[in-house]
Amino acid sequence: MSKSVPRLEIRNLRRAFDGRPVVDDVSLRVMPGSVTCLLGPSGCGKSTTLRMIAGVEMQDTGEIYVDGKLICDTVFRIPPERRHIGLMFQDFALFPHLSVADNVAFGLKGAREEKRARVEELLREVGLARFIDSFPHELSGGEQQRVALSRALAPRPRIMLMDEPFSGLDNRLRDEIRDLTLDVLKQEDAAVLLVTHEPEEAMRMADEIALMRAGRIVQQGAPYNIYNAPVDKEAVAFFSDIN
Ligand code: ADP
Numbered sequence: 001m002s003k004s005v006p007r008l009e010i011r012n013l014r015r016a017f018d019g020r021p022v023v024d025d026v027s028l029r030v031m032p033g034s035v036t037c038l039l040g041p042s043g044c045g046k047s048t049t050l051r052m053i054a055g056v057e058m059q060d061t062g063e064i065y066v067d068g069k070l071i072c073d074t075v076f077r078i079p080p081e082r083r084h085i086g087l088m089f090q091d092f093a094l095f096p097h098l099s100v101a102d103n104v105a106f107g108l109k110g111a112r113e114e115k116r117a118r119v120e121e122l123l124r125e126v127g128l129a130r131f132i133d134s135f136p137h138e139l140s141g142g143e144q145q146r147v148a149l150s151r152a153l154a155p156r157p158r159i160m161l162m163d164e165p166f167s168g169l170d171n172r173l174r175d176e177i178r179d180l181t182l183d184v185l186k187q188e189d190a191a192v193l194l195v196t197h198e199p200e201e202a203m204r205m206a207d208e209i210a211l212m213r214a215g216r217i218v219q220q221g222a223p224y225n226i227y228n229a230p231v232d233k234e235a236v237a238f239f240s241d242i243n
């Protein structure tokens with residue numbers, strides 16, 4: 001597949017609730033092997049956008065493409081479980097009654113040995129090989145998060161959607177997990193759409209930032225460019241709490 005075909009493309013996506021537009025003509029591309037951050041204040045429509053891409057919320061109008069192929073418009077719709085999309089949310093809990101190995105293997109099909117090999121590979125990548133037979137309650141919050149990342153990546157999703165995945169973690173841990181997550185995502189060559197309301201997180205993790213406000217994308221580009229040439233006063237204010 002040519003590098004110039006976006007892994008994920010959404011075109012003119014719209015969604016209103018009770019007549020109020022929440023996602024208002026959003027278009028966006030995520031290239032293979034890259035991290036795009038959808039960045040904006042709480043309530044601007046980020047999660048709704050992600051939910052439409054995942055297929056758990058239906059758009060009013062607009063199209064979604066994966067590797068150049070239409071997966072959803074207003075008449076045609078591939079169901080969520082066939083979209084090859086990995087999901088990670090803030091409170092995406094592990095199954096408490098399953099071991100770490102079984103949690104990571106949960107979405108995997110195929111022979112037992114193959115599944116085990118994939119689980120071992122991922123747990124090595126996130127630095128948790130020694131916990132393979134542990135249970136979630138034996139792990140710290142940060143370690144559980146790393147298991148959740150492994151679980152989401154196990155079936156080699158074409159796209160990873162991450163909705164504020166680090167906001168439940170304390171500050172000290174967060175930077176470390178952001179860096180580790182980036183390493184693993186690059187190693188797995190995932191195309192990532194990461195939602196956050198924290199400019200600092202977007203600056204740290206994104207190859208590309210899409211700045212969203214009141215349902216619309218108001219600016220899009222490389223983090224450095226967005227930070228150095230904010231589109232308007234509101235964008236300046238939004239970025240002002242980073243040093
Ligand atoms: P964000 O993730 O950027 O914080 P959301 O996409 O969660 O924003 O929500 C955007 C707006 O849409 C909010 O005002 C929210 O209350 C509203 N909203 C989201 N889902 C629904 C729903 N199912 N019904 C009605 N309003 C909703």
Ligand code: MG
Nearest residue numbers: 046047048163
């Ligand atoms: Mg949200």
